[in-house]
Amino acid sequence: MTDRKAETAASKFDATVTSADWYGQTISDRNHSRTLFADLDMTEATSAGAVFKECTFRRAKFNCSRHEASAFINCTFVGCNFYDVAFNACKFVGSVFEACKFDATSIKGGNWSFVGLQGADLRSADIADVVMREADLTGVRCDGGSMTGVDLSGAALDRGNFIGCDLRGSDISTIEPDTVALKRAVITIDQAVMICEAMGLVVRAS
Incomplete structure (x- = not known):
């Protein structure tokens, strides 16, 4: 970082x-x-x-x-x-x-790896298929925005606002659900499973 x-x-x-x-x-x-x-x-x-x-x-x-x-x-x-x-x-x-x-x-x-975008307002930005490894997105505003297919591995996302954001296909493995706002965010099934596991839940097929 x-x-x-x-x-x-x-x-x-x-x-x-x-x-x-x-x-x-x-x-x-x-x-x-x-x-x-x-x-x-x-x-x-x-x-x-x-x-x-x-x-x-x-x-x-x-x-x-x-x-x-x-x-x-x-x-x-x-x-x-x-x-x-x-x-x-x-x-x-x-x-x-x-x-x-x-x-x-x-x-x-x-x-865009290692970029510093602390507190940036990206609500109307369209971000797709970008490498943003270990980027500092602390406090970023992406509510209602679009970040699809983005490699966010190792990124700092604490206090980020992703309410209603389209995150499909993005690597959100570093998201800690209790430190970001994710209500109504659009994600895939695989991403949903990853978030549940990050919350300590055990996900089973049946």
């Missing part, structure tokens, strides 16, 4: 980019590392194979942008807006999100 904070006093950057306008641009050729992006506008931008490593994005606008097989490795996102963003087969391993908005965000495939 990652314990990296969203911001640390020791953070250092090799470059700083302030108020850059990437509106509608194709940024597939971008390769940045240890860069601070402040007030970046990436609205309606598209990327394929872009790479960002150990970068920090403060108040960035990703609205309506589309990203295919791009990588944001060990990055920090503070106060960013991801309205109607599509991430397909992208990699966010080790990245941390703080006070970000995920309205109508689409995340399909890719690797």
Whole structure:
């Protein structure tokens, strides 16, 4: 489990980019590392194979942008807006999100292991077939949302709200029923058996 904070006093950057306008641009050729992006506008931008490593994005606008097989490795996102963003087969391993908005965000495939999404509001996000191993989802809000086929093995889910959430096909083996809200969540028979066993029940066919 990652314990990296969203911001640390020791953070250092090799470059700083302030108020850059990437509106509608194709940024597939971008390769940045240890860069601070402040007030970046990436609205309606598209990327394929872009790479960002150990970068920090403060108040960035990703609205309506589309990203295919791009990588944001060990990055920090503070106060960013991801309205109607599509991430397909992208990699966010080790990245941390703080006070970000995920309205109508689409995340399909890719690797989001070890991400920090404490308290994130993912109610309107559509998350499918994503690897989120050992992610920190403490206090996450997914009520009424969709997290199907997600690998949540080893993830921290304490105090998470999954009321009415579609969790079918997801690995929820680390869920402790007494520490999360699961009322009306949609799950499969196999998942139901696993939750019952986690509660100490003995499940028999007859």
